[in-house]
Amino acid sequence: MNDQQWRAHVHESIDQSLAHIQKNPFLAQQIQKKMAEKKKDGRKIAALPLLAAAMMLLLLAGAWAMDLPLWGLKNWLAGEDRPPLPIATSQPHTLGETSHPLGEMRVREMTTDGYGIYFSLEFIPKNEKTLLLSSPSFPGDSVRSIGISPDFEGQTIAQWADAHGYPDLYSLLLYDADVYTSGQSTYSPLYAGLSYPELEKIEENGIHLFMMSLPWEENRKSITLSYLIRKIEEQPADVNEKMTTMLTSVEADGNHKEYFLSIPLEPAENMGKTIIAQYAPLSHGLPENHELQLESLTLFQTPVSGYWDMAYTLSPSRAHDGNREGSPWLYLSGIFGYNTNMHIWQQEEKEDGSIRYHLICSCVLPDSLPEILKGEISLRDPTEDPDDDAFPSSHPVEWQRIRP
Amino acid sequence: MDKSFSAEAEIKLTEWMELYQVPLERMCCIWLKDRYLAQDALQETFLRAFRALPRFRGECSEKNWLMRIAVNVCRNMQRNGWMRRVDRSIDVQSLPLAAPSRNDSLYLAICHLSPRQKEAILLYYYQDMNLDEIAAIVNASPSTVSRRIKAAKEELQRQLKGECP
Numbered sequence: 001m002n003d004q005q006w007r008a009h010v011h012e013s014i015d016q017s018l019a020h021i022q023k024n025p026f027l028a029q030q031i032q033k034k035m036a037e038k039k040k041d042g043r044k045i046a047a048l049p050l051l052a053a054a055m056m057l058l059l060l061a062g063a064w065a066m067d068l069p070l071w072g073l074k075n076w077l078a079g080e081d082r083p084p085l086p087i088a089t090s091q092p093h094t095l096g097e098t099s100h101p102l103g104e105m106r107v108r109e110m111t112t113d114g115y116g117i118y119f120s121l122e123f124i125p126k127n128e129k130t131l132l133l134s135s136p137s138f139p140g141d142s143v144r145s146i147g148i149s150p151d152f153e154g155q156t157i158a159q160w161a162d163a164h165g166y167p168d169l170y171s172l173l174l175y176d177a178d179v180y181t182s183g184q185s186t187y188s189p190l191y192a193g194l195s196y197p198e199l200e201k202i203e204e205n206g207i208h209l210f211m212m213s214l215p216w217e218e219n220r221k222s223i224t225l226s227y228l229i230r231k232i233e234e235q236p237a238d239v240n241e242k243m244t245t246m247l248t249s250v251e252a253d254g255n256h257k258e259y260f261l262s263i264p265l266e267p268a269e270n271m272g273k274t275i276i277a278q279y280a281p282l283s284h285g286l287p288e289n290h291e292l293q294l295e296s297l298t299l300f301q302t303p304v305s306g307y308w309d310m311a312y313t314l315s316p317s318r319a320h321d322g323n324r325e326g327s328p329w330l331y332l333s334g335i336f337g338y339n340t341n342m343h344i345w346q347q348e349e350k351e352d353g354s355i356r357y358h359l360i361c362s363c364v365l366p367d368s369l370p371e372i373l374k375g376e377i378s379l380r381d382p383t384e385d386p387d388d389d390a391f392p393s394s395h396p397v398e399w400q401r402i403r404p
Numbered sequence: 405m406d407k408s409f410s411a412e413a414e415i416k417l418t419e420w421m422e423l424y425q426v427p428l429e430r431m432c433c434i435w436l437k438d439r440y441l442a443q444d445a446l447q448e449t450f451l452r453a454f455r456a457l458p459r460f461r462g463e464c465s466e467k468n469w470l471m472r473i474a475v476n477v478c479r480n481m482q483r484n485g486w487m488r489r490v491d492r493s494i495d496v497q498s499l500p501l502a503a504p505s506r507n508d509s510l511y512l513a514i515c516h517l518s519p520r521q522k523e524a525i526l527l528y529y530y531q532d533m534n535l536d537e538i539a540a541i542v543n544a545s546p547s548t549v550s551r552r553i554k555a556a557k558e559e560l561q562r563q564l565k566g567e568c569p
Contacts, residue, residue, distance in 0.1 A: 006529055006557065007529045007532065009510060010510065010514070010525065010529035010530050011529070011530060013508070013509075013510035013511040013514070014430055014434065014511055014514070014530055015430070016511075017508050017511035017512075018430040018433055018434075018511075021426060021429050021430050021433060021439070021442075022426060023421075023422075023425055023426055024425065024429075024443075027421055027425060027446070027447070027450070028414075028417065028418055028421060030447055031417070031447055031450050031451055031454070177456075349545070349547070
């Protein structure tokens with residue numbers, strides 16, 4: 001059967017079998033009604049471990065950020081405690097709905113290096129005593145329990161807010177709206193996108209600063225951010241229920257309008273990169289059935305940020321294994337810390353049908369590099385259903401530095 | 405009605421509904437194996453399309469753009485906790501309102517394909533898209549899409565055991 005015959009057969013079969021599905025004359029009204037109700041669902045936010053990590057970052061930032069007078073994009077990219085990087089950042093014109101009833105939202109600084117887009121978003125509240133927290137602070141969660149783990153001895157955000165005279169807490173939910181609506185969100189490295197910033201701080205004049213990044217994409221001309229601000233209620237009706245809801249979806253309802261910002265992007269400047277060190281795999285605990293060959297780990301630096309680049313190859317059978325191809329469910333952690341929003345995937349197919357992947361991630365490279373690098377690779381069992389969101393297994397891995 | 409629901413966008417949305425409503429809903433129905441979820445997916449697709457309309461820059465055809473949104477909506481619905489806990493492996497034949505037809509066998513075989521293969525077959529043979537267009541939608545290379553279609557056809561032929569002409 002040729003393609004044309006297949007096409008005709010598939011059309012005929014589906015159209016006959018689903019002949020009962022016909023035009024719904026009320027569809028337009030149903031959609032308009034849905035819009036009027038401002039219902040929105042399906043916005044998954046990052047997984048709990050990432051949220052927990054982000055919450056800790058938030059607490060740490062809250063504890064010391066106010067003492068850093070020059071804190072900004074350069075400091076952040078330099079690792080906060082180092083001298084600012086010698087890069088030129090721009091202050092792009094922020095288009096769209098910058099005005100919110102609670103204040104102004106706009107981009108303060110931005111820079112790109114061909115791998116990542118780094119920017120700081122500032123929120124200038126109308127009332128200096130407005131405390132805006134990023135999404136790890138679940139809007140439905142009790143403020144008294146935010147950030148609390150059994151061995152945590154610091155202040156909760158609520159205690160800090162009380163001590164500093166902030167009467168109300170608000171949560172900020174941020175999305176990369178282009179990715180969300182383009183259909184890429186499920187599998188894209190931008191999935192987590194801008195759900196939460198890497199760091200945030202409050203400056204002395206009450207201005208909130210959110211530091212963010214996302215992978216650079218060729219041909220992308222602008223970033224469209226959507227943001228939603230909601231008051232954090234102290235006592236939700238049902239904490240467990242709210243928590244569950246917040247882990248799976250975020251809804252804009254009639255009381256919370258979604259705002260859109262647009263930030264034009266300049267073409268990425270070719271800043272070049274410097275290879276800092278290369279490592280070869282020394283040992284790993286990866287099971288054989290993954291048919292995954294670790295190749296190298298390269299550390300390089302652009303004028304904006306340090307990066308690690310892990311190269312590995314999947315065998316032809318695994319690379320083209322039905323549902324699994326194109327979905328390298330693999331992550332590397334433990335290498336100089338990493339930026340959770342900044343995973344860049346590159347891939348190339350070899351002549352034998354295997355596929356070489358590069359997983360590139362921003363990091364702060366230390367002054368003194370170790371001879372042996374230790375990390376942990378998380379990946380899914382290839383025998384599992386790829387559509388099952390089972391938690392991946394972790395495997396230790398070591399690389400040995402290669403001297404030229 | 406929402407003030408932002410402009411007349412121009414409303415006309416565009418109506419036009420799209422007229423053209424794409426039925427094939428989109430049928431595709432979602434096969435994907436989600438549930439008539440009512442398919443209706444939800446269809447509404448959500450048009451809703452997202454309407455919201456994103458000001459940002460639609462015409463870089464692809466409107467049909468491809470809608471397909472991309474529909475694919476994402478279905479994927480998201482499939483991946484939510486409820487869908488993953490409900491056995492939908494056998495309910496195709498008992499779909500409410502689904503009428504048996506002489507061509508059921510191929511339809512049922514398509515329903516039983518893996519998600520990726522089903523996606524490729526539906527977009528290629530039912531939505532008449534080419535490999536490049538599908539690749540852009542599913543975030544894979546054209547050669548990957550081609551391999552998925554080939555594997556899907558082999559699986560369909562295996563399931564149908566000669567029924568397929």
